[in-house]
Amino acid sequence: MAAYEVNGTTVEHDEEGYITNLSEWSKELAEIIAKAEEVDMNEEHWEVVNFLRDYYEEYQIAPAVRVLIKAVKKTMGPEKGSNKYMYELFPYGPAKQACKIAGLPKPTGCI
Amino acid sequence: MLSTLYAVLFYFATILLVVGTGLKIRKYARTPAPLKIPTTPAPTTRSGVWLRMFREVVFFESLFKANKWIWLFGYLFHFGLLLVLLRHFRYFTQPVWFWVEIIQPFGVYASFAMVIGLAGLWARRFLVERIRYISAPSDHLMLVLLLAIGLSGMGMKFVAKTDIVAVKIFFQGLMRFQINDLPTDPLLLIHLGLVASLMIIFPISKLLHAPGLFFSPSRNQVDNPREQRHLAPWAAKLEKGGR
Amino acid sequence: MAPLDDAKPTTVTDVRGPDGHPLDIPRLACGAMADLQSFPAHVKHNERLGYPGELIDDWKEVAIAKIGELADKNRAFQVYLDACVKCGACTDKCHYFLGTGDPKNMPVARQDLLRSVYRRYYTFAGKHFPWLVGARDLTREVLDDWYNYYHQCSQCRRCSVFCPYGIDTAEISMAAREILDTVGKGQKYCNEIIGKVLDTGNNLGLQEKALRATLESLEEDIEEDTGVSVRIPLDEKGADILLIAPSADFFAEPHIEGLIGYAKVFHQAGVSWTVSSYASEAANFGLFIGSYENMREVSLRIRKAAQDLGVKRIVFGECGHAWRVGYSFLNTLAGPFDFLDQNFPIPQHILEFTHGMLERGELNIDKSRNDHIRLTFHDSCNVARGSRMGDMPGGQFEIPRAVLRAVCNNYFDMDRDTIMESTVCCGGGGGLLTDELLDLRTKGASPRMKAMQQVTEDHGVTHLAAICAICKTQFAKVMPKFGYDMDSILSVHQLVSNAIILDGQETNNTSAAED
Ligand code: SF4
Ligand code: SF4
Ligand code: SF4
Numbered sequence: 001m002a003a004y005e006v007n008g009t010t011v012e013h014d015e016e017g018y019i020t021n022l023s024e025w026s027k028e029l030a031e032i033i034a035k036a037e038e039v040d041m042n043e044e045h046w047e048v049v050n051f052l053r054d055y056y057e058e059y060q061i062a063p064a065v066r067v068l069i070k071a072v073k074k075t076m077g078p079e080k081g082s083n084k085y086m087y088e089l090f091p092y093g094p095a096k097q098a099c100k101i102a103g104l105p106k107p108t109g110c111i
Numbered sequence: 112m113l114s115t116l117y118a119v120l121f122y123f124a125t126i127l128l129v130v131g132t133g134l135k136i137r138k139y140a141r142t143p144a145p146l147k148i149p150t151t152p153a154p155t156t157r158s159g160v161w162l163r164m165f166r167e168v169v170f171f172e173s174l175f176k177a178n179k180w181i182w183l184f185g186y187l188f189h190f191g192l193l194l195v196l197l198r199h200f201r202y203f204t205q206p207v208w209f210w211v212e213i214i215q216p217f218g219v220y221a222s223f224a225m226v227i228g229l230a231g232l233w234a235r236r237f238l239v240e241r242i243r244y245i246s247a248p249s250d251h252l253m254l255v256l257l258l259a260i261g262l263s264g265m266g267m268k269f270v271a272k273t274d275i276v277a278v279k280i281f282f283q284g285l286m287r288f289q290i291n292d293l294p295t296d297p298l299l300l301i302h303l304g305l306v307a308s309l310m311i312i313f314p315i316s317k318l319l320h321a322p323g324l325f326f327s328p329s330r331n332q333v334d335n336p337r338e339q340r341h342l343a344p345w346a347a348k349l350e351k352g353g354r
Numbered sequence: 355m356a357p358l359d360d361a362k363p364t365t366v367t368d369v370r371g372p373d374g375h376p377l378d379i380p381r382l383a384c385g386a387m388a389d390l391q392s393f394p395a396h397v398k399h400n401e402r403l404g405y406p407g408e409l410i411d412d413w414k415e416v417a418i419a420k421i422g423e424l425a426d427k428n429r430a431f432q433v434y435l436d437a438c439v440k441c442g443a444c445t446d447k448c449h450y451f452l453g454t455g456d457p458k459n460m461p462v463a464r465q466d467l468l469r470s471v472y473r474r475y476y477t478f479a480g481k482h483f484p485w486l487v488g489a490r491d492l493t494r495e496v497l498d499d500w501y502n503y504y505h506q507c508s509q510c511r512r513c514s515v516f517c518p519y520g521i522d523t524a525e526i527s528m529a530a531r532e533i534l535d536t537v538g539k540g541q542k543y544c545n546e547i548i549g550k551v552l553d554t555g556n557n558l559g560l561q562e563k564a565l566r567a568t569l570e571s572l573e574e575d576i577e578e579d580t581g582v583s584v585r586i587p588l589d590e591k592g593a594d595i596l597l598i599a600p601s602a603d604f605f606a607e608p609h610i611e612g613l614i615g616y617a618k619v620f621h622q623a624g625v626s627w628t629v630s631s632y633a634s635e636a637a638n639f640g641l642f643i644g645s646y647e648n649m650r651e652v653s654l655r656i657r658k659a660a661q662d663l664g665v666k667r668i669v670f671g672e673c674g675h676a677w678r679v680g681y682s683f684l685n686t687l688a689g690p691f692d693f694l695d696q697n698f699p700i701p702q703h704i705l706e707f708t709h710g711m712l713e714r715g716e717l718n719i720d721k722s723r724n725d726h727i728r729l730t731f732h733d734s735c736n737v738a739r740g741s742r743m744g745d746m747p748g749g750q751f752e753i754p755r756a757v758l759r760a761v762c763n764n765y766f767d768m769d770r771d772t773i774m775e776s777t778v779c780c781g782g783g784g785g786l787l788t789d790e791l792l793d794l795r796t797k798g799a800s801p802r803m804k805a806m807q808q809v810t811e812d813h814g815v816t817h818l819a820a821i822c823a824i825c826k827t828q829f830a831k832v833m834p835k836f837g838y839d840m841d842s843i844l845s846v847h848q849l850v851s852n853a854i855i856l857d858g859q860e861t862n863n864t865s866a867a868e869d
Contacts, residue, residue, distance in 0.1 A: 015393050015542075015790075016790075018394070039716065058563075059561065059563055059564035060559075060561055060563075060564065060568060060704075061558065061559060061560055061561065061564045063568075064568050064571075064604060064605045064606070064610060065605065065606060065607050065610075066571075066572070066575070066607065066610050067518060067567075067568060067571050070571065070575070071388055080700065081839075082840060084840075084841075085494055087840065095605070095606070095745070096789070101602070102619075105559075106557055106559060106732065107598075108543075108546060108550060108557060108559065109547060109548050109556070109557030109558045109602055109605070109828055110599055110600055110601075110602040110606075110609075110673075110822075110823035110824045110826075111602045111605055111606040111609075111822075111823075111827050114656060115809055117536070135436070136631075138432065139432065139433055142425070142426060142427070142428065142429040142432050143427065143428075143429060144428065144482075144683065145427065145428055145686075146428060146646075146683050146686060146742070147682045147683065147686065148430060148522065148525070148682070149749065150514045150515055150520055150522065150739055150740075150775075151738070151739055151741060151742055151747065152510060152742065152747035152748040152751075152775060153742075153747060155745075155746075155747060159747075167518065171518055172443070173443075173515065173516055173517060173518050173520065174443055174516075174518040176440070176515070176516055176704060177443035177516035177518075178443045178446075178516075179446065181441055181442060181443050182526070185441065187519075187637040212857060221720060225604075225655055231518050231542070232441075235442065239384050239442065241379075241382065241442060241445040241446065241457065242440075242445065244382060244457045244460070244463065245440050245442060245445065245460065245462050245463055245466065246440055246486075247440070247458075247486070247487055247488030248485065248486050248487075249479070249486045249487045250439075250440045252486070252685050255794070262718040265405060291746070310416065315477060315478045316479065316487075317436070317438060317439045317440070319436045319437055320436075320437040320438070320439045320519055323433045323436055323437030323519055324437065324518070324519045326433045327430070327433055327437065327519050327521070328429055328430045328433075328520075328521035329430070329511075329514050329521075329522045330519070330733035331518035334747060335744055336681060336683070336686065336693070337681045337699050337700060337701075338683075338686060339683065340685045340686060340689045341685070341686050342686055343427075345427060346646065346650075346686070349646075349647070353597070
């Protein structure tokens with residue numbers, strides 16, 4: 001199984017780049033995953049990633065896109081609370097790409 | 112000698128055809144359909160299903176929707192074959208049934224339709240690359256066989272007439288388990304030999320599409336799963352295992 | 355003339371240009387998609403479903419025996435293997451063939467991958483004259499071909515409409531996947547998800563707490579939007595109706611807008627209803643892998659939820675394959691439903707419910723709220739060709755259109771050869787909605803997208819409505835590749851939601867047209 005390289009340690013990920021042991025996540029790792037995804041992490045990306053991690057901690061799953069957007073709207077302002085803006089931040093989709101960077105498992109199903 | 116050989120051949124072919132096809136039909140009939148899978152929109156009543164089947168068998172409805180060329184050639188061939196086959200009843204009935212007499216003149220022209228249809232279908236196996244791709248040698252041979260049967264039959268009608276009265280006596284004899292003399296002109300022997308092979312191949316080849324159609328769940332099932340619970344015997348056993 | 359071992363791959367991949375009729379037939383591009391392999395399931399995914407974790411040593415014997423077993427258990431499989439005459443009528447009917455040109459994506463060629471092996475081991479001709487009838491041994495290459503090409507079939511049944519014997523390649527694909535699972539060669543996407551349903555009740559792995567939080571958040575949103583308090587109850591014992599929605603309706607866009615639509619309709623109907631956290635999934639991926647047992651297991655959860663909650667009716671949300679399983683199989687798999695109210699269809703589709711209300715004039719609709727939308731409708735394959743709505747054959751075409759026309763002023767159908775029973779798949783159904791297959795999904799979507807482009811040119815159509823979670827996700831993903839916004843795909847009940855005026859709803863007309 002392939003792995004990310006973080007400060008000399010390796011963090012295993014699955015065939016799609018999601019880390020397999022969620023506790024191995026770190027901010028440095030997030031930057032590395034983001035780089036592999038060609039996402040340039042700025043403050044807004046981090047805002048989303050942090051929200052995802054908090055939400056996951058409480059609910060053991062990523063939030064619905066709509067719930068995420070609602071939260072973003074509250075913290076970053078209404079003009080940024082849209083699906084479109086989420087896709088600007090994470091071109092491969094907030095649910096999947098942002099989860100990958102945030103170290104959450106990939107959401108599965110008809111989504 | 113030759114007459115005996117052909118007699119044996121035809122008994123053999125008939126038995127294989129009847130028993131082989133019968134066994135296959137029994138297998139189809141006994142194999143359960145675990146789920147309701149009619150291709151919808153589908154009839155919601157039994158009589159509706161009969162009508163759907165009727166349209167498939169008589170008009171090749173689905174094929175018509177799919178491809179007009181295949182439909183045209185397929186229809187020419189099958190319809191021609193049907194008339195030709197019916198016409199052949201005159202060699203097995205005495206006195207000849209009146210409706211066989213009626214279709215007699217059409218039967219002759221039907222052979223042209225049949226051969227044209229077959230030629231068209233065969234040409235498509237060469238000319239259309241998609242169909243060329245899916246054709247196995249047997250698919251070509253099957254068409255060749257049918258074509259040869261048709262052409263040899265037409266040859267006897269239009270070119271080198273055979274002693275048809277003697278042929279009739281031969282086959283009527285077979286039906287009473289007597290072996291009479293069969294004329295020995297080559298066209299006839301070829302024709303009969305090929306027909307016998309076709310009968311033998313029938314139950315072990317794609318010619319099973321004929322009975323298969325009637326057992327195709329996507330066509331013969333009634334669309335009523337909400338109203339009527341459908342359960343295969345092996346699935347019912349699963350339920351006994353507890354839920 | 356050796357159809358099954360074609361020459362080296364030729365280069366043509368992008369066989370479809372941007373123009374042309376949606377159903378234009380491509381030239382053959384042998385081997386174009388031969389290397390496209392969807393991720394194999396991990397050991398734990400396979401074992402969770404009772405399959406061997408990885409390819410077993412005696413896979414060949416087991417696979418051959420399984421073919422025989424399925425031929426004994428399933429008439430469709432047996433008849434379809436025997437009856438094909440290679441007429442070729444189906445060869446241009448598969449959207450994946452139209453999109454890729456790969457001849458093994460022609461329905462009959464896809465069947466032949468398995469039929470050739472069946473013939474070799476189970477028919478007289480194939481045993482003694484394999485070369486004559488295109489029969490071949492089961493080898494590792496053949497097994498890999500099965501894996502790759504049976505995961506390039508969305509089990510949409512389009513081919514079965516046109517075959518003179520109704521041969522349904524979907525049945526063969528399902529059987530093939532079951533055989534693959536039996537020898538330990540499962541697909542990750544399907545098997546991981548079925549495992550999640552068995553563990554958590556839905557494809558997402560959404561636990562009760564998260565589901566409750568999501569539904570509460572939606573209730574807030576609706577109230578903020580309309581000023582009316584509309585409930586989305588969870589696990590409420592004694593409710594009349596159990597709503598079984600695809601879990602995507604709790605998660606993704608535009609699915610969730612559809613859920614809001616159902617809630618508003620139920621609210622106006624004044625019925626008591628509930629979602630179940632135990633059976634929080636309409637989709638049944640057991641169908642995709644052709645496993646009666648898995649399909650039954652998932653279906654029994656719905657039965658149990660209905661019994662535990664003491665409901666009188668079951669209503670399904672917008673979900674294509676789910677509706678096929680719900681409508682056509684649920685009674686078989688989890689029936690009899692003698693404990694439910696027999697005056698209503700069991701199960702009922704949400705569109706049947708909404709349509710009934712519209713017909714009786716029980717919904718207050720302001721169509722102009724959808725005036726910014728010029729709409730067309732995608733018939734989801736499994737609804738169109740594997741189920742029905744209403745009392746009449748074809749109700750599955752009429753009812754969604756009737757609802758759309760009732761809530762939207764600008765509705766236009768696409769080319770008749772690409773809708774209703776002839777509908778072309780979205781390209782993502784049947785267990786293919788996974789990222790590594792995106793190339794195939796995009797190519798497979800091209801016939802549908804071209805048909806849409808036609809109505810865009812002719813009628814200025816801007817949006818596409820669908821009634822299947824997979825279709826919605828798939829379109830959201832591929833529409834941008836065909837010149838549309840990702841939010842050009844809408845849920846049917848999203849349009850209902852837009853247009854409905856709830857009792858007591860504040861309607862200030864200026865902001866009403868926003869969606
Ligand atoms: S249309 Fe039916 S019979 Fe003809 S080639 Fe296709 S599957 Fe075979
Ligand atoms: S079921 Fe659909 S995807 Fe599968 S072969 Fe037939 S047309 Fe193609
Ligand atoms: S979307 Fe399609 S697959 Fe997913 S649940 Fe609904 S129907 Fe099934």
